[in-house]
Amino acid sequence: MPRSARSNPLALAVLVSLYERPMHPYEVAQTLRSRAKQESVRLNYGSLYAVVDSLEKRGFIRAGETVREGRRPERTVYEITDEGVRELTDWLTELVAVPAKEYPHFMVALSFLPALATDDALEAMRSRALALEIRLTQLRAALRAGDEYGLPRLFELEGEYEEKLLEAELDFVRVLIKEIDDGSLDGIEHWRSFYAPASAAMPALPEGADMVDGVALPEEAELPEEAAAAEKAAAAEEVADSDR
Amino acid sequence: MPRSARSNPLALAVLVSLYERPMHPYEVAQTLRSRAKQESVRLNYGSLYAVVDSLEKRGFIRAGETVREGRRPERTVYEITDEGVRELTDWLTELVAVPAKEYPHFMVALSFLPALATDDALEAMRSRALALEIRLTQLRAALRAGDEYGLPRLFELEGEYEEKLLEAELDFVRVLIKEIDDGSLDGIEHWRSFYAPASAAMPALPEGADMVDGVALPEEAELPEEAAAAEKAAAAEEVADSDR
DNA sequence: GTCAGGACACTCTGAATAGAATATCCTGAC
DNA sequence: GTCAGGATATTCTATTCAGAGTGTCCTGAC
Numbered sequence A, B: 001m002p003r004s005a006r007s008n009p010l011a012l013a014v015l016v017s018l019y020e021r022p023m024h025p026y027e028v029a030q031t032l033r034s035r036a037k038q039e040s041v042r043l044n045y046g047s048l049y050a051v052v053d054s055l056e057k058r059g060f061i062r063a064g065e066t067v068r069e070g071r072r073p074e075r076t077v078y079e080i081t082d083e084g085v086r087e088l089t090d091w092l093t094e095l096v097a098v099p100a101k102e103y104p105h106f107m108v109a110l111s112f113l114p115a116l117a118t119d120d121a122l123e124a125m126r127s128r129a130l131a132l133e134i135r136l137t138q139l140r141a142a143l144r145a146g147d148e149y150g151l152p153r154l155f156e157l158e159g160e161y162e163e164k165l166l167e168a169e170l171d172f173v174r175v176l177i178k179e180i181d182d183g184s185l186d187g188i189e190h191w192r193s194f195y196a197p198a199s200a201a202m203p204a205l206p207e208g209a210d211m212v213d214g215v216a217l218p219e220e221a222e223l224p225e226e227a228a229a230a231e232k233a234a235a236a237e238e239v240a241d242s243d244r
Numbered sequence C: 001g002t003c004a005g006g007a008c009a010c011t012c013t014g015a016a017t018a019g020a021a022t023a024t025c026c027t028g029a030c
Numbered sequence D: 001g002t003c004a005g006g007a008t009a010t011t012c013t014a015t016t017c018a019g020a021g022t023g024t025c026c027t028g029a030c
Helices: A009-020 A025-034 A044-057 A082-097 A105-111 A116-147 A153-181 A188-195 A224-240 B010-022 B025-033 B045-057 B081-097 B105-111 B118-148 B153-182 B187-193 B224-240
Strands: A063-065 A073-081 B059-066 B075-080
Touching: A009 A025, A009 A063, A009 A073, A009 B105, A025 A044, A025 A073, A025 B010, A044 A063, A073 A082, A073 B224, A082 B105, A082 B118, A105 B010, A105 B081, A116 A153, A116 A188, A116 B081, A153 B045, A153 B105, A153 B153, A188 B045, A188 B153, B010 B025, B010 B045, B010 B059, B010 B081, B025 B045, B025 B075, B045 B059, B059 B187, B075 B081, B118 B153, B118 B187
Parallel strands: none
Antiparallel strands: A063 A073, B059 B075
16 A cells, blocks of 8 residues: 555545545535635645545545536546545544644744744744734634534534644743743753854854763753753653654 | 745754754754754654755755765765854744644544544544553653753753643543533534444435525524534634734 | 636646665674 | 674655646626
8 A cells, every 4th residue: 555545634534525425626625615624624726636536546436427517627526435434434533543743833943942042032932922812812703603603512623622722832832931031941041141142153062062971961061961961851752652 | 935945844953953063964863863853843864855955055054075984975064154044043933923824633633523433433532532641641751851860941842832732632632522421512412313323324415505605594404504604604714814 | 798807627847755775884793 | 703783874766745827617897
């Protein structure tokens, strides 16, 4: 089987749509849009047709009649096969049961935050907090609107999940802002000393610092400690991590 | 400028590394690994060299000497340029300030959850809860290990952020499990009636149901309501969404 | 009557991966 | 002494995918 299996969630969306009834690809897109699924699945036509082809090649869907109305481009109607139904069930079950490793953009940002000047970081964090508040307000409005029109919560689970994630992130950002602002963040003196003046070149690490190897460093060592400790932490993680 | 600008976070990681000191690509990878950055940035060699080439083409980094040691493959050492430093700062600031739209896998799963039989969904959710607990335990152990080796919290922000997200998700999943289990989830009768027997074909929507257009539906309408209400919710969202 | 603009239904293209493959060197086991 | 296996450092290749492009039809404005 091609390594591509189960990479693009759009393929799952297609399977679910065709599970409901046969459709042509463009119609699948319409349906997904009408149910606001483009909020949870990246949807664009370039990928849609590629994904449909791949599903067909793998035998999960089958092309039925191709209809031509007037002289518009032909529409090929697809239907799901029995293997397709099985794939759908398996994939969805796996998606629910097994948390996947993800790489949120903000995690990357946090991970390199000390490369920014403290003040710039603080300002950017404040922008983020504001943006998150706005997004939360919009999302809650949308959820309330859904309720009022009688949409059962069962069909708004994605939205509620996003709400919880946003709330958690907003809390985190607010605490972080406060800790940077009042200087209570552990390690901040470190940060200030390196980046306070301007964003001049960063001082190079002492030669060989990242090769430290179990050697106890003097207390209050400058930077090398970062590398060493991170190494240990990574090692500790690896031990616990052997399953996933 | 190529559309590729700022797509792959690995490029940011490379910039930050070279901001510290000039290195050859493989060394960048080592450094990132030694600091456990592969937890927050997807790192693999195929992408690394592509990203380095692209950064060079765009003038953000410059190839220095190429050293050959023994008869091992040549190593090309790169250094960051002034524009590179600017790009690094801008990109990182944007990453912090502007929350990006993301598509977590679990959100996809939730969004198609009703396509699974209720019992299967419940079982899968329980697996997930367990996996999340394990992951949380590991993560907390790693964070504690970092602390004990003297790594300031400033350098563990990614980890703390992940912890908060995991906690939020676990809460959400636990509540959901309970609500499915005791039948208190709004809309669950709906779900049961469609998928309870087996995973037979889903009944087709009444013809034209997804074209309803402002027409008030009879109270307690069967399925059409889903489509209609979702449409409204989507519309409401769009109004509020006009900026992003 | 025609013309603009949007919906319809795809198709094309080039950049961007991810995973595997390559080739050398080093280390320790037997 | 040699041979397996891991580290070093990079290149290759088949997909995948996002964005933009294409051509047709329909509707309403003037």
